[in-house]
Amino acid sequence: MERLLRDKKIKITPQRLELTRILKEFKDTHPSFNEIYKAMKATHPSVSRSTVYENLKLFVELDIIQSFHYKGEIHYEMNLEPHVNLAESSGIIRDIKNHEIREHLEDIERILREKENIKIKTLLVLVE
Numbered sequence: 604m605e606r607l608l609r610d611k612k613i614k615i616t617p618q619r620l621e622l623t624r625i626l627k628e629f630k631d632t633h634p635s636f637n638e639i640y641k642a643m644k645a646t647h648p649s650v651s652r653s654t655v656y657e658n659l660k661l662f663v664e665l666d667i668i669q670s671f672h673y674k675g676e677i678h679y680e681m682n683l684e685p686h687v688n689l690a691e692s693s694g695i696i697r698d699i700k701n702h703e704i705r706e707h708l709e710d711i712e713r714i715l716r717e718k719e720n721i722k723i724k725t726l727l728v729l730v731e
Contacts, residue, residue, distance in 0.1 A: 633696035
């Protein structure tokens with residue numbers, strides 16, 4: 604993630620560096636904003652909610668991560684490849700890694716682009 608920020612000529616601040624570390628820690632999950640903010644506060648007690656939010660927003664705009672809303676909260680996704688997210692009854696959201704599903708998602712993207720003339724930024728599938 605740090606390399607992506609450098610490549611995009613984004614200043615590496617201590618807060619951004621810590622945020623990238625936290626996101627790497629959460630890489631296999633889909634943390635909510637509040638979970639990320641709580642982790643940031645643990646190491647940077649003076650960080651504001653707006654600083655964390657604006658930096659996450661920047662990461663989304665730069666296509667480093669993506670965000671989605673689920674049950675009234677913003678969650679963040681580090682896996683940018685087409686896949687299915689499964690929201691379990693425990694509240695955990697996890698990736699379904701299945702080659703056959705991925706092929707179908709790629710077909711859906713192609714059909715939307717070619718047949719429906721839809722420019723796709725991201726394809727997010729959430730199964731509950």
